[in-house]
Amino acid sequence: MPYIRPVIKSDTSCISYFVCCPGSGVAAVIDPSNDVDQYLSAAKAEQCRITSVIDTHVHADHVSGTRSLMEKLAGEAELVMPSQADVAFGFTPADEGYEVEVGEATLRAIKTPGHTKESMSLLYLDRKRASEPWGVFTGDALFVGDVGRLDLDGHGTLREAYDSLERLKSFPDYLEVYPAHYAGSDCASNRKLSFKTSSTVGFEKRHNDMLRIGSFEEFERAIAKDPVAAPPMWREIKLYNRGKLESLSCSG
Numbered sequence: 001m002p003y004i005r006p007v008i009k010s011d012t013s014c015i016s017y018f019v020c021c022p023g024s025g026v027a028a029v030i031d032p033s034n035d036v037d038q039y040l041s042a043a044k045a046e047q048c049r050i051t052s053v054i055d056t057h058v059h060a061d062h063v064s065g066t067r068s069l070m071e072k073l074a075g076e077a078e079l080v081m082p083s084q085a086d087v088a089f090g091f092t093p094a095d096e097g098y099e100v101e102v103g104e105a106t107l108r109a110i111k112t113p114g115h116t117k118e119s120m121s122l123l124y125l126d127r128k129r130a131s132e133p134w135g136v137f138t139g140d141a142l143f144v145g146d147v148g149r150l151d152l153d154g155h156g157t158l159r160e161a162y163d164s165l166e167r168l169k170s171f172p173d174y175l176e177v178y179p180a181h182y183a184g185s186d187c188a189s190n191r192k193l194s195f196k197t198s199s200t201v202g203f204e205k206r207h208n209d210m211l212r213i214g215s216f217e218e219f220e221r222a223i224a225k226d227p228v229a230a231p232p233m234w235r236e237i238k239l240y241n242r243g244k245l246e247s248l249s250c251s252g
Helices: 037-045 066-072 157-168 201-207 217-226 234-241
Strands: 003-009 014-021 024-028 047-052 080-083 090-094 099-102 107-112 120-126 135-139 174-179
Touching: 003 037, 014 037, 014 099, 014 107, 014 174, 024 037, 024 099, 037 066, 047 066, 047 099, 066 157, 157 201, 157 217
Parallel strands: 024 047, 047 080, 080 090, 135 174
Antiparallel strands: 003 014, 014 024, 099 107, 107 120, 120 135
8 A cells, every 4th residue: 555754854854755655566755855865775675666756846945865866766767847847957847737656646746836936736646545635745835834935046926826825725624735844944935834744734724824814915915024034055056956056065
């Protein structure tokens, strides 16, 4: 039966995900951090092959492990990114509805621009249990207690962000929410990011102030209120993650 294993990187408050279907012998990694050996070890322990590596967007706060993991997999996996991703290396473009099969599980791309113009989320379907989705990997579009910031290079518009959140709010309350960050990250719009690493759509609708907003105008005011500082070296990190900078002095 498929399962989801969150992988925590505490120094950058990042959450990546190892999605595995042991019965089918395959796995996928979503938003990998640069500690890539842990995903290889997890796959080896389950006697699975990592067949898909997926980025929900181009990250600016930390060094992504995407290319390093792909190199270690040596052509055994497909790299999937949003179709609008501005990167200098090859990938499989994921438009609305694109599906990645992980054995009995399916990851279905939905466009949720805002934090970046290319951002996507991934609906999670476990066909062993039900035909409808029961989870969503939200990347930096929606966190527990907050939403993604919109002031770094490559961000989408306020309207896109608002519409993306309205779309996520439209899913059933029971849908589990798996974000790419928790408290301590610099990617949140304000200062209410929770230390919890998962939630549900229903809980966020009730307790996330940014999802309780009733109009675009109110959303615009809330985004501008009490902003957080930009991540250190974010311009260089984003260029590196795009494949447009060869090396960094940091390893974050």
